[in-house]
Amino acid sequence: MTGYKNCIMSKFSGPEKDEICLDLIKEDPLSIRIQGKPYTVVLRTPGDEIAHVAGFCLGEGIIDSSDDFENLGYCGEDVNVVTVTLKPERLNRIPDILKRRGFISQTSCGICGKELVDDLKQNITPILEGPKVDAKMATHCLNTLSDHQTHRQSCHAAAIFTGDGKLLSVGEDVGRHNALDKSIGKLVQDGKLDMGSVLVLTSRISYELVQKAARAKIPVIFAVSGPTALAVELAESLGMALVCQTRNKDLFVFCGEHRLAMV
Template identity: 60%
Template sequence: MTTYLDHQVIHWNKGTSTSLPHKLVGEEPLSIRIQGNPYSVIMRTPGDEIAHVAGFCLAEGLADDPDDFTSIGFCDGSETNVVTVTLSKSRQEKIPQHLERRGFISQTSCGLCGKEIVDDLYQTIHPLEDGKTTDLGRAADCLGQLPRHQPLRGHTRASHAAAIYNSNYELLSVAEDVGRHNALDKAIGKLFLARKLRDASLLVLSSRISYELVQKAARARIPVILAVSRPTALAVKLASQLNMSLACLAKGSGLYIFCCHHRLLSLSSM
């Protein structure tokens, strides 16, 4: 699979033109089939397809546990853009409403009425427990180190990344993709399939924080999100109701904290 392509470009600068090599981030459709039926098509950067689909299924409520999958794999070899998921019989019986959908657009990457989204998600996702506190200084260091884990961005300057850390600020999982939703699905999916999602405590994002990303983190039970850019109003509202802490880089230096600051330490030093 190609994550980026070489392309020749013309660099214009103050009346002069120069031909230069340039790298373009790859983007291809990924078709997800559930129980043999088309379920969703996602535009993404090729790579980590199995983890991507596993994370997608967790976020969408198709699976709650890796044992819910009877099988998950490529439709025809490893060089295809189609992944097929077969769910266990017991899981199928729990989610008939999901399996009856046709022409489905992912609820974690589309726009509906804001109030409707928050109300519906609050009914299906339980608020997170307070648990351990997070040291903002160390969490900010994780955010600052994110570029080190973005080789695709280094080549193309056109990809997003999601990195997940444990309570000791050790990197558990990281993924890149042209889509920020896809990057997070991939990072979560790796831990989900490895049965290590319970260790996740901190999520670091290269993008803004949208409600979809809060939803995905909530399904994965990750209580703290730090990002380069600010959250949307809907993201803050949803995170507040789900007892999740959101913060982003502040103008100049430090962090802006938007909700649930009780989980974050070192506030006086920021």
């Protein structure tokens, strides 16, 4: 990830002024084109653009798997434009989704850029029951997430693990939604989408993050901060577990306790 830019700043200590140079995390626009037409612009930290768009497409319901892509790549050498070409059979199944174009996704926003909350529920079904996830193992994944980050001081991170704690992918970005898109997109690219069982986040669990995890069929989310009420409502309806760790290392399980082995 090439996400830093030098910035000269003034530092004041009382009346005394010094000039210092700091590396600030970059935030650039990424244009996503579908079938040759502009679909959306997202503001993101440069890096992992192809994975980012793959994860974005899954979360939006544009694809269900990598098999739905005819082609996915940069527009020439411009890393700020990614073009998506879908197979004809997929295009015929999602005409309404492709009409929703032209919005800008800010790194700090959740569902604020959408017209309706119900619009986010497209193509999401409850996650089937599976083996319980060891809560102690998932907590360890959360507490060691920084070990897998390159820019832990500047970016949010989203990491996906198997049910037995094996790391599958990590995404980093100034935007928490972008970080998750990148992490999920890597699984889409690698054909490992069905292996993800635990998602760990450096951010609060928002409604849209639950939506993206649900589209990827990830049943358990652990985060450093609690969820919104709307996120719990959605997760509960889909049979997902939402967990956060308090400062004194207690676990708050907001829903989906049946998914966890509390040892």
